[in-house]
Amino acid sequence: MDYVIQIIFSFIATACFGVIFNAPVKAIPYCGVVGSIGWLIYYEFGMHGVDEVKASFAGAFVVAILAQALARKFRMPMIIYSVSGIIPLVPGGVAYNTMRNIVELDYALGMQNGMRVFMISGAIAMGIVFAEVIMQILFSMLRKGKTSIQSFVKVKR
Amino acid sequence: MIEKPQQNELAIDCFLLAGRIMMESGAETYRVEDTMLRMARSQNMNDAQSYVTPTGIIFSLGKTQPTRISAISTRVTDLHRIVLVNNVSRKLTSHIITLEEAYDELNKIQKTNYFLPVLLQVLAASFASISFLILFGGIWGDMPAAFIAGGAGQYVVTVMQRLTRVKFFSEFVATLAIGIIASLALYFGYGAQIDKIIIGSVMPLVPGLLITNAVRDLMAGHFTAGMAKGAEAFLTAFAIGAGIALVMAW
Numbered sequence: 001m002d003y004v005i006q007i008i009f010s011f012i013a014t015a016c017f018g019v020i021f022n023a024p025v026k027a028i029p030y031c032g033v034v035g036s037i038g039w040l041i042y043y044e045f046g047m048h049g050v051d052e053v054k055a056s057f058a059g060a061f062v063v064a065i066l067a068q069a070l071a072r073k074f075r076m077p078m079i080i081y082s083v084s085g086i087i088p089l090v091p092g093g094v095a096y097n098t099m100r101n102i103v104e105l106d107y108a109l110g111m112q113n114g115m116r117v118f119m120i121s122g123a124i125a126m127g128i129v130f131a132e133v134i135m136q137i138l139f140s141m142l143r144k145g146k147t148s149i150q151s152f153v154k155v156k157r
Numbered sequence: 158m159i160e161k162p163q164q165n166e167l168a169i170d171c172f173l174l175a176g177r178i179m180m181e182s183g184a185e186t187y188r189v190e191d192t193m194l195r196m197a198r199s200q201n202m203n204d205a206q207s208y209v210t211p212t213g214i215i216f217s218l219g220k221t222q223p224t225r226i227s228a229i230s231t232r233v234t235d236l237h238r239i240v241l242v243n244n245v246s247r248k249l250t251s252h253i254i255t256l257e258e259a260y261d262e263l264n265k266i267q268k269t270n271y272f273l274p275v276l277l278q279v280l281a282a283s284f285a286s287i288s289f290l291i292l293f294g295g296i297w298g299d300m301p302a303a304f305i306a307g308g309a310g311q312y313v314v315t316v317m318q319r320l321t322r323v324k325f326f327s328e329f330v331a332t333l334a335i336g337i338i339a340s341l342a343l344y345f346g347y348g349a350q351i352d353k354i355i356i357g358s359v360m361p362l363v364p365g366l367l368i369t370n371a372v373r374d375l376m377a378g379h380f381t382a383g384m385a386k387g388a389e390a391f392l393t394a395f396a397i398g399a400g401i402a403l404v405m406a407w
Contacts, residue, residue: 005291013288013360019281020311020361021183022272023236039292077243079185080236083366092363093293093356099398104405117368125372 003040010039010088017084027080030070034085038063042089052091052116053123059089060127068135082128091120164256165202165222171260172196173227176207176214178242178267182235186211186374186382192246196259199250211385231322232389234366237271275315282311282361290357299354302342306358310335314362325396328362332400335359340404355401364393 014035018028038059045055067081095117101110176193180186189209193216197205204219211232217224242263249259272278286307287300295303310331317327335358342348367390375383 009288009291013285013292016281016285016288017361018236019273020278020285021234021236022238024240027236027240075247076240077184077188079183079188080240083183083234083236086369087360087366088289088292090363090366090369092289092360095363095368095394096356096359096397096401099394100401100405103398103402121368122372124369125376128369128373129376 006043007036007040011036013088014039014084017087021083023080023084024076027074027076030074031081031084034063034066034070034081035088037066038085039088053119056089056091056120057123057127060086060124061131063089064128064131065135068132072139078132086124086128089120089124091117094120162222165218167260168197168200168202168256169216169218169222169225171256171263172205172207173214173216173225174260174263174267175242175246176209176216177227177229178238178263180209180211180214180229181231181233182238182242183232184239185370185377186379187377189214192243195250196246199252200256209379210381211389235271238266241266241271275312278315279308279312283308285361286310286357288357289360290353293353293356295353295357296349299342299348299350299357302339302348303354303357306335306338306342306354307361309338310358311361325392328393328396329400331362332359332397333403336401336404359397359401362393362397364390367393 011032015028015032017035018031023031041062042055042059045058046052050058063085064078064082067078067085070076070081071078094113098110098113098117101107101113172193175196176189179189179192186209190207193207193209193214194205197203197207197218202218206217206219208215212229214227214229215224216227245254245259245262245266248254249256254262283304286303290299290303291297313334314327314331317330318324321327335355339348339351339354339358342354343351348354367386371383371386371390373383374380374386
């Protein structure tokens with residue numbers, strides 16, 4: 001029952017963020033699915049006692065892989081799916097607590113929470129970048145097409 | 158057939174406009190640079206260089222033409238526009254449309270407002286707020302308060318943004334509204350955990366996406382963009398914290 005609630009509400013939350021970020025209407029349900037799966041992984045890791053930084057990394061990694069796959073399928077930029085997908089993982093609550101601690105002049109707790117925000121958002125970004133790189137290597141092995149980052153790096157040199 | 162310099166001038170206009178729309182809509186920095194260069198290469202302009210920051214784009218075709226810049230003052234998240242520009246760029250690079258047609262399409266994209274109706278966005282924010290309330294371990298009885306507070310926050314931020322054009326201020330006022338509604342709900346007995354209500358309701362405003370994008374840009378080597386986005390995220394977070402602090406001080 002608990003899982004059903006988590007799945008439904010993470011789907012609603014992510015799809016609603018798709019609306020707020022003005023994603024194309026056709027893409028919004030897929031955004032919801034991506035976000036829901038990402039949250040479920042984060043939640044499952046959390047339930048098994050893995051700390052939030054590693055759980056965020058795992059969630060973001062899966063979100064980015066799904067986003068890449070959908071982006072290739074529908075020929076849209078990956079950001080459409082990943083932006084709303086990572087929203088449930090983003091440390092909004094901790095960021096809020098940080099700011100609240102700081103404005104209440106509790107600097108020690110504020111710094112502690114601030115470092116948590118930094119580590120979690122770093123883990124999310126790393127998860128996305130790792131997934132992107134791995135998918136690119138995979139796809140360039142599968143077929144000889146240039147991917148965006150690779151072709152970009154080649155031009156710069 | 159248009160003469161060569163004029164053709165080049167049009168090409169630069171076209172690429173700059175594409176980059177500008179993408180950057181204003183919140184695309185990743187590397188993707189904007191990549192799109193502009195791809196479009197340039199498809200028109201046989203292989204020496205093209207682009208340098209993109211969140212506040213401006215510098216683009217050059219090499220020796221033949223003067224380098225041009227384009228300043229970017231507003232940044233929102235508008236994924237629909239990114240998709241549309243991406244489609245234009247795809248069509249241009251595979252030579253389905255010409256440069257002139259691409260420029261016309263981009264102009265049309267820039268003039269049109271693709272945002273969904275405000276009411277729908279407010280409803281979305283409301284539903285997102287109650288979902289986050291549950292996801293973060295809130296209780297079911299707090300849902301009405303979070304629904305109203307989240308919707309009100311999104312509405313206030315939209316209206317204030319239109320009125321003042323100062324992002325910091327509109328977020329501050331929106332958080333203030335959320336805090337007041339949450340406190341009132343608690344006062345009249347419609348809410349139990351004020352922290353959970355406020356966290357759920359401010360989620361549509363929290364700069365989590367900006368923070369993550371900033372770290373991501375830093376990792377990709379775009380230090381200017383990463384630092385700029387980080388500063389923007391910090392300002393937003395500070396505005397939200399200040400709004401909450403004002404309510405808490407009562």
